[in-house]
Amino acid sequence: MTKSISSPNSSSNAPLFNPLRLGDLTLAHRVVLAPLTRMRSTQPGDIPNALNATYYAQRATPGGLLISEATQISLEGKGYPVTPGIYSEEQIAGWRIVTDAVHAKGGYLFAQLWHVGRISHSSLHPQQGLPVSASAIAPADGKALTAAFQQVEFETPRALALEELPRIVADYVHAARCAQAAGFDGVEIHSANGYLPDQFLEDGVNHRTDVYGGAIENRARLLLEVVDAVVSVWGPGRVGVRLSPWGKFNSMNDSNPLALFTYVLQQLSARSIAYAHLVEPRANGGADGALDASAPDAAASFRKAFPSALISAGGYLGDTASKAIASGHADAIAFGRWFISNPDLPRRLQLGVELNPYDRSTFYGGTEKGYTDYPALDEILSPTLA
Numbered sequence: 001m002t003k004s005i006s007s008p009n010s011s012s013n014a015p016l017f018n019p020l021r022l023g024d025l026t027l028a029h030r031v032v033l034a035p036l037t038r039m040r041s042t043q044p045g046d047i048p049n050a051l052n053a054t055y056y057a058q059r060a061t062p063g064g065l066l067i068s069e070a071t072q073i074s075l076e077g078k079g080y081p082v083t084p085g086i087y088s089e090e091q092i093a094g095w096r097i098v099t100d101a102v103h104a105k106g107g108y109l110f111a112q113l114w115h116v117g118r119i120s121h122s123s124l125h126p127q128q129g130l131p132v133s134a135s136a137i138a139p140a141d142g143k144a145l146t147a148a149f150q151q152v153e154f155e156t157p158r159a160l161a162l163e164e165l166p167r168i169v170a171d172y173v174h175a176a177r178c179a180q181a182a183g184f185d186g187v188e189i190h191s192a193n194g195y196l197p198d199q200f201l202e203d204g205v206n207h208r209t210d211v212y213g214g215a216i217e218n219r220a221r222l223l224l225e226v227v228d229a230v231v232s233v234w235g236p237g238r239v240g241v242r243l244s245p246w247g248k249f250n251s252m253n254d255s256n257p258l259a260l261f262t263y264v265l266q267q268l269s270a271r272s273i274a275y276a277h278l279v280e281p282r283a284n285g286g287a288d289g290a291l292d293a294s295a296p297d298a299a300a301s302f303r304k305a306f307p308s309a310l311i312s313a314g315g316y317l318g319d320t321a322s323k324a325i326a327s328g329h330a331d332a333i334a335f336g337r338w339f340i341s342n343p344d345l346p347r348r349l350q351l352g353v354e355l356n357p358y359d360r361s362t363f364y365g366g367t368e369k370g371y372t373d374y375p376a377l378d379e380i381l382s383p384t385l386a
């Protein structure tokens with residue numbers, strides 16, 4: 001489905017173009033590239049490549065923040081075919097092409113560290129066997145995607161044993177070190193959208209009876225151990241965490257999201273990490289269709305729990321993004337779908353000009369079509385020079 005819309009005029013977007021201190025960085029503006037899985041790594045080996053570098057460089061601006069597509073920390077953590085990893089020498093070398101290209105444009109790039117847990121399929125990692133999770137509970141809805149791009153029923157995951165959890169934390173540490181070696185500017189721990197850390201956080205999925213289950217403090221334990229371990233590699237000013245309170249994507253639910261995520265965000269705030277990144281539940285994980293107006297406002301709900309840099313994502317356009325910043329509920333806005341189709345989105349928001357429509361059929365997998373061929377304004381205004 002494609003859409004064509006006009007963004008509002010530039011004066012109302014001014015709040016997006018003030019600098020922002022975000023951990024160790026000073027951003028020149030507040031228009032952030034949301035993490036976006038595009039499934040275009042080189043095979044075999046899930047290795048980033050020159051085409052990926054072109055895509056990120058097109059979206060880089062001096063002092064602007066890009067967050068990479070979710071990037072598996074291990075083969076076990078892989079959930080979809082052709083997504084890139086950040087645990088092998090070849091992947092480090094591939095990401096180096098990408099980070100160099102972004103830095104050449106003066107931009108910053110954080111790597112989103114990803115373990116999908118139960119959303120995986122054993123065909124993606126035949127040696128490792130079944131997907132793993134907090135508990136042996138398969139997602140109620142949706143399908144798994146096999147290595148051959150087939151949609152199949154989810155497998156029932158294997159509950160991780162207590163003794164295995166240090167190995168999971170160690171995999172995050174290894175990936176964090178690889179991200180450093182690849183030249184990233186920091187890392188974002190993906191604890192949103194129903195992937196492994198979220199599977200531990202939310203009691204609809206975590207039925208454990210050990211010290212990683214039950215009370216909120218127990219369910220948050222794995223995420224906070226991962227955060228502490230990754231902070232020990234990068235320092236707090238280079239680490240962000242993404243969360244999706246009230247998110248239903250990947251069959252998630254929790255009995256008390258307000259209490260759970262207030263605790264988690266207070267704990268993250270106490271650790272002085274660079275930023276918290278909240279996915280707004282109204283956007284339903286980036287699915288098209290009307291925003292759910294009845295969904296709670298996550299940024300507004302958790303602002304007090306996390307007073308420093310807060311990135312909000314989900315269903316924003318220039319006007320609503322500016323309002324969220326002006327209201328003080330968020331400090332920066334991550335854009336997903338509109339940044340896919342508008343490589344120069346910050347400039348377009350600043351000028352208040354029309355946005356390119358996006359083509360969902362080319363979101364996941366494929367070539368440069370729908371990836372690096374969306375035109376920037378200059379190419380539209382003077383096509384012969386493009």
Ligand SMILES: Cc1cc2nc3c(=O)[nH]c(=O)nc-3n(C[C@H](O)[C@H](O)[C@H](O)COP(=O)(O)O)c2cc1C
Nearest residue numbers: 034035036037069070286313314315335336337363
């Ligand atoms: C094609 C696509 C891929 C996505 N991949 C990721 C991802 O890798 N990691 C993540 O945290 N969220 C991912 N999301 C969610 C987006 O980061 C974002 O939260 C969502 O699209 C809502 O923002 P938007 O309304 O600006 O598109 C994805 C969304 C889309 C549409």
